[in-house]
Amino acid sequence: MEDIREVEVLVEKSLQGDKLSTARLISFVERGDKRASYILEKIYPHAGSAYYIGITGSPGTGKSTLLNRLVLKFCEDKYSVGVIAVDPSSPFTGGALLGDRIRMQLDHKKYDYFFRSMSAGRVLGGLSRTTKEAARIMDASGRQIIIIETVGIGQSELDIAKATDTVLVILTPDSGDGMQMMKAGLMEIADIFAVNKSDRPGAENMLLSLEGILDQKKQDSEKDNWRPQVYLTTASLNKGIEELYEGIWKHYHYLQQDKRLEKRRKTQFKKELQMQIEREFSRVLWETIFEEQSIDNLVDTVWPQRTDPQAVAQRFVQKRLANRIAGKSK
């Protein structure tokens, strides 16, 4: 099939590190092209050796600037870096203004990095469902460090923990008090905290506050767990970056021991598998079972009966499943 041939060539070139092909493959996957699963199947065996770092933080915390500094550090240490920066899309038009590249000033001839912007799609603040897949394509193409950056609103922190090995949460002295920081998810998800814009007043207080909460959690938790580290940075002035960089590698080394990285990734794989199975069921449902009857018809039929939607859904699915098993529908 000619269609597949085009993609085969792209996969071949991408696996050798070609940027253009890698970018095109990511696009195919992004828009759910029918060849997407072929692509993912082909590149999957070649992915897995990269180190995945997730960076999240509310708008205005200086993520992009900090990201730029970190990418520079990795590149200076001769790593091949891939970055995926996720920005929210408009829930109304689907379009997006992706501005994370503005801060990327590094000379691409001198430093080996690949920067891709992505819109989050319909998920508020979360990761695009294809972000992990795009990261894998970059991984397979030879990138050694993959950084996924996302805006810390909605469920993005949780999403990012499912997709990366190390999660870095960026706060600023204006990020609110200790109670706010206990917000469910943030404390559990972060492996490293960076208090950026630490030239502003309140930085020390935030540090102490965080350290206090983390000490408390450490007491309550198992001995072996990683105690998240907190760093003060001022990315715009290039301060604290070295320490933060070292801190990231510290977590990497922690993961290398006792097969922690493998355990973490296996758990992520399980969650992803569950999600994919659910998604596949859903797809099959909407595609095949709704053949005979559109949802509008269904609504018109049940509306006068004044039954609640959950009951309707249960009856509907049970009946369809029974039909399938009995072989009455295709």
Added chain:
Amino acid sequence: MERKIKVVMAKLGLDIHWRGVYLVSQFLRDAGMDVVYLGNKFPEQIVEAAIEEDADIVGLSTLSGNHLTLGPKVVQLLKEKGMDRVKVFMGGVMPPADAIELEEKHGVEKVFLPDTPMETIVKAYYNSTDEQQ
């Protein structure tokens, strides 16, 4: 799934006036496109971004007279890097004769001079990708 149009927008060179290109970017976003906003960049950086983002369109804002030197450079580099399917639009301030030259001799898809209605620009961007579907 319908293909979203990917646009890379940049300010050519060093001029820092941003309202025009920023406004156009917002309108393109509102028309459902993914717009990667680069800020001030030079041709090589712009083309590198176009490659990485797999852009369909590159939009350039030029207000400081560099349009005949840097504009064609972007088109040329795109061709050299195997990205000739990318359409290049330019907008800003220049003599109308230059605009025509850019369109007819240097491969620029269209140049929009001041007071061009936003709708015209958005439509032009949108229609420029029809040929590839």
